[in-house]
């Protein structure tokens with residue numbers, strides 16, 4: 001899980017890239033980076049930490065140019081080490097090349113081996129560097145980025161949304177199934193690509209549309225150009241983007257995430273109404289769901305857990321006892337709202353089950369009489385190989401336990417997960433066009449040792465069409 005952005009704007013891009021990355025901070029907190037092109041060379045800065053910690057006004061002023069790419073990282077492939085921080089920058093013959101990628105390839109090992117055998121060397125352990133290597137290798141033969149990306153996409157298996165800057169031109173491409181989100185926006189004096197529309201909002205821009213699955217889009221001084229490189233029989237948008245990962249105010253593949261979550265909340269009430277006096281979210285991930293439940297049930301929405309917004313990654317917890325206490329510092333229950341009450345507690349997902357259990361125990365300590373857990377995700381039964389940091393089956397509480405057994409573990413009075421059917425209806429995209437691998441254990445691409453339902457992908461020979469106003 002990562003956030004990517006690419007901007008071309010005549011007014012300069014370093015501050016816009018910074019604001020856009022700030023809006024995408026929820027997609028990765030491990031590291032941040034920006035590369036710009038000043039007309040002759042790359043200007044770049046990247047480091048571990050949050051966007052606000054990595055950049056200063058002085059650093060941003062040094063990132064000169066009217067085109068650039070940025071990245072926030074949450075590692076899924078490759079360790080959390082400095083050399084894996086994106087964007088990756090390469091000099092090739094007379095060209096300057098930068099890439100930022102969100103997603104996870106499932107054939108990284110084979111591709112890396114293939115290119116190592118050709119004499120390619122690698123500086124990182126990421127799949128992103130493999131993508132860059134294939135493109136650069138093809139550029140050497142074809143001297144045409146469009147063909148280089150086309151051939152690269154033919155080789156990649158898995159999820160990828162990527163932005164590439166080659167000298168002063170920006171490119172974005174998305175895997176043929178559209179697993180990870182990527183959209184196009186109009187800025188004041190240019191255009192941009194971003195993982196989520198909130199990054200476009202942050203720049204006062206206008207969301208134009210999503211990059212289509214399998215599409216390659218170019219932004220140059222003449223505007224937008226597009227070519228459909230790959231055509232798949234269906235799509236496989238990640239359901240977890242809607243459930244947890246994306247910001248509620250983003251519009252992804254045509255759906256406002258907040259609406260999806262609110263609809264799921266309403267459906268949670270319809271599927272499993274609870275006899276309760278208040279509806280309380282686990283902030284902030286459960287809020288839109290809880291509002292939906294409250295609106296449908298007419299049970300009052302009442303925040304009974306207050307979140308400390310300032311608890312960052314640097315929070316120091318030297319002892320186990322203090323670590324256990326951390327949940328109290330992060331979430332403080334309001335005794336007056338809980339004492340003697342029957343409460344519907346709404347959250348987006350249960351992964352390992354430890355968070356829900358701690359919260360429920362804490363609410364009981366503060367006097368709650370009954371706690372009815374309602375979860376916006378169906379039971380998570382299988383790991384994700386396509387870009388969401390999801391643990392192994394052994395660690396996933398619902399992989400081996402029934403809903404009743406999970407209820408017992410988390411000590412809730414009752415527990416209900418939304419059904420897959422209602423989740424899909426709430427998202428508003430047909431089931432065959434969604435990736436539900438973490439819920440069903442059946443994946444849209446072939447993964448060794450797992451069940452898959454892959455679809456045919458056809459690669460075209462089309463060339464760029466100008467879309468000045470797509």
Ligand code: AMP
Nearest residue numbers: 285347349350351352353354355389390
């Ligand atoms: P747990 O059941 O203790 O593993 O934690 C589940 C909570 O973590 C949920 O309430 C989510 O808000 C959050 N969560 C779900 N998926 C992820 C993820 N891939 N990375 C980080 N947090 C997550």
